[in-house]
Amino acid sequence: MATAALRQDETGVDTGNTVEDRIAAVRRFNRFYTREIGFLHEHLHDSGFVLSEARVLYELAHCGETTATELRRETGLDAGYLSRLLRRFEDKGLLARRPSPEDGRQSLLSLTPEGQKTFARLDAAARREVGALVAPLPEDAQEKLVAAMAALEGVLGTGRLDPARLVLRRHRPGDLGWIVARHGALYAEEYGWDASFEGLAAKVVGEIAENFDPVRERIWIAEHDGVRLGSICLVRQSDEVAKLRLLLVEPAARGLGLGRRLVAECIAFARAAGYARITLWTNDVLTTARAIYAKAGFRLVASEPHRSFGQDLVGETWELDL
Structure with missing residues (x-):
């Protein structure tokens, strides 16, 4: 690894000029963030769902009806893994399918009433946990946090703001x-x-x-x-x-x-x-x-x-x- 001179940013974190330094900084942030937000727990928000399952529930709750193809595009999940995940949701009574009137090869997917209740509980738990993380911060620190996350989203997801x-x-x-x-x-x-x-x-x-x-x-x-x-x-x-x-x-x-x-x-x-x-x-x-x-x-x-x-x-x- 290159040994470029390090400098400190306004948070006191050492940053560097080389690609290796930046990779190390991103990995350090990932370790910090996943620990703080609880992604390392076996189940997200003590819900019984892992992160990928919770993400699919979120997409289903917010798009009404969708297809497996659209879910793959939004989540980036492997097609085989997503298919197995959707079958598990069906077996639990959380997911409904109906044939697409425009394309007989596709099924339209939506949450059942039980699926909607399940997502509502998961969403409420997520709000409580994030609220507990943010609430102790002073108002100016909360504003700085939100602005920093928006900037991060803009840099890594150029064009993704709708x-x-x-x-x-x-x-x-x-x-x-x-x-x-x-x-x-x-x-x-x-x-x-x-x-x-x-x-x-x-x-x-x-x-x-x-x-x-x-x-x-x-x-x-x-x-x-x-x-x-x-x-x-x-x-x-x-x-x-x-x-x-x-x-x-x-x-x-x-x-x-x-x-x-x-x-x-x-x-x-x-x-x-x-x-x-x-x-x-x-x-x-x-x-x-x-x-x-x-x-x-x-x-x-x-x-x-x-x-x-x-x-x-x-x-x-x-x-x-x-």
Whole structure:
């Protein structure tokens, strides 16, 4: 194994530059995670089911009717093993089959009422165990954990986030703090901006919260299966002008058109609220965001160099006539 110099990340874990170092780090994480989550137990959540059986029950519970082919695709299980597993479910009265009306060679699989009850018990036990794991953590640590898992899913499962399951919703308690924290962390990581930018985000969010008008202002949070992946705000600048603020898309959700959806939602709301124009302020280094604004019809109306957030930047004002 190569003996490259090791460095410590923010968690204090030694990481390295070589492929061998990275393989060792992934294996170390696997050992830690399987121990913490209880995957090494003979039966998952003391249910009598092993992990692969619980995964198949989960897929059957969430897809209504499906085929063995689709189950293999979703779970990655060997065809022979999956076939034996499904037969065991049938023998226990958990699984029902019926011929597919579209393809006589296929059977449609679904959980029986007993299978649904069994899954409900398993799901409740899983929620309790994960809740017990997460609940002792401080709120900021829980947010960091969820964001890290989303990033991990995005890196290892590129393209697996389903755009159809990306939901835009209004903000709730806890969302504003998340917006500030993620702006501070992401812009520091990706652009090297210092803590003064997080301070600006906190100031902007504080002003929005203090003066929020739900009739003419809106904050959207983008979620995928309950995980926050983006945000955007539209606030009143005057009776005629709205201001777009705090557009953010997590790295795990990029490439899915989420930024365009968030901006389009702002524009539609601004029109419905009776504004004549939307304005926004950004910086020239934010090339992806600038491209989204330009494609949505915004035009650059002013730019000015400035020194902010520990960087030499060019601030830009963009506008869209409605």
